[in-house]
Amino acid sequence: MEIPITYYLILSSALFAIGVLGVLIRRNAIIIFMCIEMMLNAVNLSLIAFSDLHRSIDGQMLVFFVMVVAAAEVAVGLALIYVIFRNRGNVYVDELNIMKW
Amino acid sequence: MQIIFFLLAATALISGIMVVVQVNPVRSALFLVLNFFALAGIYLLANAQFIAAIQIIVYAGAIMVLFLFVIMLLNLREPEEGGAHRHLGQKIFGASLAAAVVALVIYKVFRMIAPPGKPLTPEFGTTEMVAKSLFTDYLLPFEMTSILLLVAVVGAVILARSKVN
Numbered sequence: 001m002e003i004p005i006t007y008y009l010i011l012s013s014a015l016f017a018i019g020v021l022g023v024l025i026r027r028n029a030i031i032i033f034m035c036i037e038m039m040l041n042a043v044n045l046s047l048i049a050f051s052d053l054h055r056s057i058d059g060q061m062l063v064f065f066v067m068v069v070a071a072a073e074v075a076v077g078l079a080l081i082y083v084i085f086r087n088r089g090n091v092y093v094d095e096l097n098i099m100k101w
Numbered sequence: 102m103q104i105i106f107f108l109l110a111a112t113a114l115i116s117g118i119m120v121v122v123q124v125n126p127v128r129s130a131l132f133l134v135l136n137f138f139a140l141a142g143i144y145l146l147a148n149a150q151f152i153a154a155i156q157i158i159v160y161a162g163a164i165m166v167l168f169l170f171v172i173m174l175l176n177l178r179e180p181e182e183g184g185a186h187r188h189l190g191q192k193i194f195g196a197s198l199a200a201a202v203v204a205l206v207i208y209k210v211f212r213m214i215a216p217p218g219k220p221l222t223p224e225f226g227t228t229e230m231v232a233k234s235l236f237t238d239y240l241l242p243f244e245m246t247s248i249l250l251l252v253a254v255v256g257a258v259i260l261a262r263s264k265v266n
Contacts, residue, residue: 003106003146006210011110011143013206015117015136017199019249022121024195030126030172034133037164038117041140043155052147052226055219057234060226061151064235068246074164074254077235078171078247079257 015042029081029091033074040070057095113139126172130165148226199209247260 015038022035044063050058084092116135123129135158144153171222235243 005108005215006213007106008143008147009210010203010207011113014114014203016119017202018114018117020202021186021195021199025121025192028126028177030168030175031120031129032178034120034129034168037160038120038133038136041160042135042207044152045140045143048144048147048149048152051149051258053215053218055221055225057230060149060231063149063152063235064231065239065242065246067155067248071159072199072249075253075257076260077170078167079260082171082174082261086201091175091177 003042005049005053009046012042012046012049015039027092027094029084029093030078032093033077033081037070037074040066102146106143109139112136113143126177127169129135130172133168134161134165137165148221151224151228151231152226220233221261 018038019035019042022038023032026035047059047063047066051057051063059070068086081091084096088095092101115246116132116139118134120129120136135260137156140217141153141161144156
């Protein structure tokens with residue numbers, strides 16, 4: 001039994017909204033990063049749903065490349081967070097304001 | 102089949118909300134792993150077998166392990182005291198905005214006219230089909246991702262290096 005495309009899209013938008021909410025509400029940089037990953041996964045779900053709708057492999061190829069880029073981004077981002085922690089002792093984004101005018 | 106989808110979708114949504122709500126970052130990471138597993142199950146329902154396997158291997162198996170290692174290295178405690186707290190009004194406003202966005206998407210999506218379904222071939226979404234497409238049509242992006250990963254690894258090592266004496 002086919003699952004209608006609307007269910008996939010609603011779930012994808014709900015996960016994306018939860019990710020945005022996490023990025024805006026939380027202060028811990030690592031949890032913000034995890035919510036960014038959740039947003040990327042919501043977009044992946046939407047791409048795979050449309051790939052299934054049109055029976056085209058291109059959506060799944062884009063998901064593949066999104067996953068690769070997300071992996072690279074996580075490596076560099078966590079290195080940055082580690083350096084911030086080493087310099088400051090905590091990773092609260094509220095206190096990272098030396099570039100504020 | 103739809104029952105399985107609703108179970109997996111409920112798991113993904115509840116674990117996603119727990120990622121945002123939990124105070125302890127280790128529990129947040131573990132709920133995100135559960136989210137990724139639920140999404141991998143949904144990918145299987147959408148005829149994306151290769152991507153479902155890659156989701157478990159790469160996201161739940163490599164990226165989240167990296168997150169947990171960093172959380173362990175940082176040795177984060179519960180938040181001690183103030184600084185700027187998020188006021189409860191801000192959180193309620195944010196949650197209502199998120200709900201409004203989802204409501205808008207639901208409204209527009211149910212007015213969408215989906216194109217007629219195409220027949221499902223048995224090799225759609227399998228590893229062979231992804232590999233055929235990856236090494237012919239998407240060869241250039243594939244090679245560029247290898248360079249991207251090299252750059253990311255070099256960058257991460259240089260960033261996290263201790264000061265040279």
